[in-house]
Amino acid sequence: MTQAEDLAHELAIEQAHVDAVYARLNKATDTARSAARSGADMYRSERDSWLREEAGTALFERDAFSFQAARRLAELDAEHEGLVFGRLDLDDPTEREIRYIGRIGVRDDDYEPLVIDWRARAAEPFYRATPQKPMDVVRRRVLRCRNDRVIGIEDDLLDAAGNTENLPIIGEGALMASLARARGTTMRDIVATIQAEQDEAIRADYHGVTVISGGPGTGKTVVALHRAAYLLYSNRRRFERGGVLVVGPGPVFMHYIERVLPSLGEDSVTLRSIGSVVSDVVPDVSSDVVDDAATATVKGSLKMVTVLRNLVNLPLDISGEGPSVLVTVKGEVLQLRPSQVARIRAGILSHQRVNLARESAQKTVVAALASQVPADTEVDPAEVPGLITDQAAFAAFMDAWWPTLTAPQVLRRLGDPRVVARAAEGILTPEQQTVLTASYADPAAPWTVADTALLDELVSMLGPVPPEPDAEQPIFIEGGAAVSEFVTTSDTWSRKGEPDVGEDTHATYAHVLVDEAQDVTPMQWRMLRRRGAQASWTVVGDLAQSSWPDLEEVGRAVRDLIGNAPHREFRLSVNYRSPAEVFDLAARVVKPHYPSVDLPRAVRSTGHEPQLLTTTEAALVADLADAIDDLTGEVAGTVGVIAPPSRREALRSALQQRLATRMNPANLDRILFPSPLEAKGLEYDGVVVVDPDVIVAESPGGIRVLYVALTRPTQRLVTLDVGAPGRWRTGIPAHLA
Numbered sequence: 001m002t003q004a005e006d007l008a009h010e011l012a013i014e015q016a017h018v019d020a021v022y023a024r025l026n027k028a029t030d031t032a033r034s035a036a037r038s039g040a041d042m043y044r045s046e047r048d049s050w051l052r053e054e055a056g057t058a059l060f061e062r063d064a065f066s067f068q069a070a071r072r073l074a075e076l077d078a079e080h081e082g083l084v085f086g087r088l089d090l091d092d093p094t095e096r097e098i099r100y101i102g103r104i105g106v107r108d109d110d111y112e113p114l115v116i117d118w119r120a121r122a123a124e125p126f127y128r129a130t131p132q133k134p135m136d137v138v139r140r141r142v143l144r145c146r147n148d149r150v151i152g153i154e155d156d157l158l159d160a161a162g163n164t165e166n167l168p169i170i171g172e173g174a175l176m177a178s179l180a181r182a183r184g185t186t187m188r189d190i191v192a193t194i195q196a197e198q199d200e201a202i203r204a205d206y207h208g209v210t211v212i213s214g215g216p217g218t219g220k221t222v223v224a225l226h227r228a229a230y231l232l233y234s235n236r237r238r239f240e241r242g243g244v245l246v247v248g249p250g251p252v253f254m255h256y257i258e259r260v261l262p263s264l265g266e267d268s269v270t271l272r273s274i275g276s277v278v279s280d281v282v283p284d285v286s287s288d289v290v291d292d293a294a295t296a297t298v299k300g301s302l303k304m305v306t307v308l309r310n311l312v313n314l315p316l317d318i319s320g321e322g323p324s325v326l327v328t329v330k331g332e333v334l335q336l337r338p339s340q341v342a343r344i345r346a347g348i349l350s351h352q353r354v355n356l357a358r359e360s361a362q363k364t365v366v367a368a369l370a371s372q373v374p375a376d377t378e379v380d381p382a383e384v385p386g387l388i389t390d391q392a393a394f395a396a397f398m399d400a401w402w403p404t405l406t407a408p409q410v411l412r413r414l415g416d417p418r419v420v421a422r423a424a425e426g427i428l429t430p431e432q433q434t435v436l437t438a439s440y441a442d443p444a445a446p447w448t449v450a451d452t453a454l455l456d457e458l459v460s461m462l463g464p465v466p467p468e469p470d471a472e473q474p475i476f477i478e479g480g481a482a483v484s485e486f487v488t489t490s491d492t493w494s495r496k497g498e499p500d501v502g503e504d505t506h507a508t509y510a511h512v513l514v515d516e517a518q519d520v521t522p523m524q525w526r527m528l529r530r531r532g533a534q535a536s537w538t539v540v541g542d543l544a545q546s547s548w549p550d551l552e553e554v555g556r557a558v559r560d561l562i563g564n565a566p567h568r569e570f571r572l573s574v575n576y577r578s579p580a581e582v583f584d585l586a587a588r589v590v591k592p593h594y595p596s597v598d599l600p601r602a603v604r605s606t607g608h609e610p611q612l613l614t615t616t617e618a619a620l621v622a623d624l625a626d627a628i629d630d631l632t633g634e635v636a637g638t639v640g641v642i643a644p645p646s647r648r649e650a651l652r653s654a655l656q657q658r659l660a661t662r663m664n665p666a667n668l669d670r671i672l673f674p675s676p677l678e679a680k681g682l683e684y685d686g687v688v689v690v691d692p693d694v695i696v697a698e699s700p701g702g703i704r705v706l707y708v709a710l711t712r713p714t715q716r717l718v719t720l721d722v723g724a725p726g727r728w729r730t731g732i733p734a735h736l737a
């Protein structure tokens with residue numbers, strides 16, 4: 001047979017099997033629907049009307065198995081990628097065996113596997129077998145399908161000495177074919193081409209902490225997502241009930257990865273950007289606004305824990321000497337001076353949380369006032385507390401002195417330099433205090449990503465907001481001390497409609513997966529750990545890509561998380577994203593600054609060296625437009641334009657106008673303008689990095705953020721210096737520079 005005939009023959013064989021799988025699933029779907037219709041409630045799942053594996057006790061196990069598969073089929077259909085993607089031809093000494101591997105497992109009427117779930121043990125050789133250690137596999141085959149049609153085949157011969165009779169080898173290898181494909185705007189799963197070192201990390205034990213590290217493009221993110229799917233498969237009861245939380249750097253990244261788990265048939269994982277983790281305890285707060293470098297550094301530091309604790313303990317009015325309280329009981333004047341009131345507050349807050357301590361604060365004040373009633377008065381001592389608390393002046397004092405506090409109210413107080421001076425005294429330098437105050441100067445400014453971790457910290461310091469009957473608003477404080485400063489700096493003072501801090505229960509999960517962990521600040525780690533007090537963890541990152549200035553601090557945060565828990569580490573060593581030519585340049589840029597950088601091996605070469613261009617300020621927009629235009633012609637997928645934050649908006653609007661007049665609209669949609677931080681974790685077929693020196697200057701991560709930008713292309717890289725060749729080029733060989 002010719003090669004083409006071989007291929008046609010093999011495609012027909014595989015199509016027949018895939019047809020059998022879909023026929024079985026269609027049957028299961030029909031049966032499941034009619035069972036659901038017949039009102040068999042015991043078989044209903046909590047989430048929808050499909051039958052659950054666990055609930056189907058009265059069914060044969062094979063039916064439950066297929067029902068579960070049918071339930072997931074709806075998700076998978078949307079992906080247009082094949083349900084069945086692999087085949088193993090095994091040759092053990094006794095017989096030849098064929099195993100089909102797919103996104104879900106399906107069995108035939110006799111409970112024989114038609115397809116094995118990729119996460120099952122029997123599928124392991126698909127990922128682990130090598131020519132050196134074939135694990136009885138003679139031929140590994142990857143099937144490319146579009147919906148239910150088989151459209152391509154890629155084979156690896158793993159055991160040339162095995163029985164290869166009637167086993168033609170087709171194609172040139174699935175991995176390379178997959179890597180060369182154009183990229184769209186969302187990440188694809190890699191279930192058909194997971195490599196052995198990746199598979200080990202995916203299937204690692206779940207207890208304690210699993211750390212996955214590796215350079216750019218080594219598949220850390222995609223591996224971590226497959227691991228989440230694997231954990232759900234191998235321990236569904238535990239992880240589906242307890243929940244799996246996946247945290248990534250920002251909404252753009254979350255959008256990029258959001259289809260991967262559904263394409264693996266998993267829809268029960270919670271995805272959150274780091275700026276939206278807090279939304280379970282401070283509803284409506286979710287941010288993708290990034291502070292400037294100096295502010296982010298202050299807000300991310302552990303020093304803020306003490307600053308916030310001081311802030312919570314600080315009297316609400318710091319302009320005067322503080323409130324006093326004065327009541328009369330049967331003609332007796334009872335009063336506490338401001339210093340006495342302040343002492344009581346400090347004493348209570350040393351061991352109780354504000355929102356839980358109002359009752360004991362009131363009791364303490366009442367007791368101190370009652371003790372002033374002379375022994376010889378006629379009043380029954382048991383009645384004194386009631387006589388005090390019944391008075392409007394006392395109620396007003398309590399409301400002003402001890403209002404229920406919400407985290408947003410308290411954090412906004414940092415807009416007042418006097419408050420910052422008191423709360424941060426001896427903790428932050430005067431410069432840091434100025435930076436902090438400035439960032440809260442505008443009470444209407446949106447919360448930033450760094451603020452969300454501070455809000456989360458405050459929620460746990462303040463305690464839950466108690467459900468309150470409609471209380472009177474505070475009117476005045478004895479002695480004229482007003483609370484107006486507090487009211488005006490808070491945009492959420494009104495009790496009606498204020499963002500309710502809610503229960504003190506942060507949502508907790510059985511497994512927390514943290515991607516781009518090198519950028520998680522110490523304050524953010526505290527926020528994440530509240531979500532996983534009993535959880536096991538997967539932590540994914542690459543120190544060389546960190547935007548945080550203090551790498552030692554990043555390492556310490558992960559060591560603290562591990563503590564005494566069991567843990568394991570995996571290092572991924574192959575860069576599947578960047579062509580070798582591009583990665584070589586990026587490595588030369590980062591290495592001198594960061595000699596211990598973990599540089600992966602780039603497996604693919606395109607033959608295209610990066611283009612290092614220089615332009616002038618005046619010609620920047622025109623030259624950039626030309627570079628983008630060229631790239632859209634050279635690559636089939638996306639083009640990313642990564643410019644320094646200070647230039648980004650102006651460039652984007654200038655370019656949009658210019659490009660709209662000369663490019664076809666379909667190509668315009670392929671062009672994206674991420675900020676250097678947003679580009680983290682993402683990839684584009686072509687990338688233009690604009691003004692690299694300024695990207696370095698504007699980020700606390702410096703050169704490491706440029707390294708991130710340079711490692712985003714899957715095909716072509718262009719850099720554009722403005723004015724003169726940038727300093728970042730120092731050390732790059734002449735033929736490139």
Ligand SMILES: Nc1ncnc2c1ncn2[C@@H]1O[C@H](COP(=O)(O)OP(=O)(O)OP(=O)(O)O)[C@@H](O)[C@H]1O
Nearest residue numbers: 190193194195216217218219220221222576577681
């Ligand atoms: N085994 C594989 N088969 C096919 N593609 C793969 C494989 N492993 C990784 N890739 C692809 O390589 C690219 C990089 O993967 P991913 O984004 O997960 O890397 P990363 O290590 O998280 O990168 P970075 O640190 O730069 O964010 C993705 O397009 C991914 O699909």
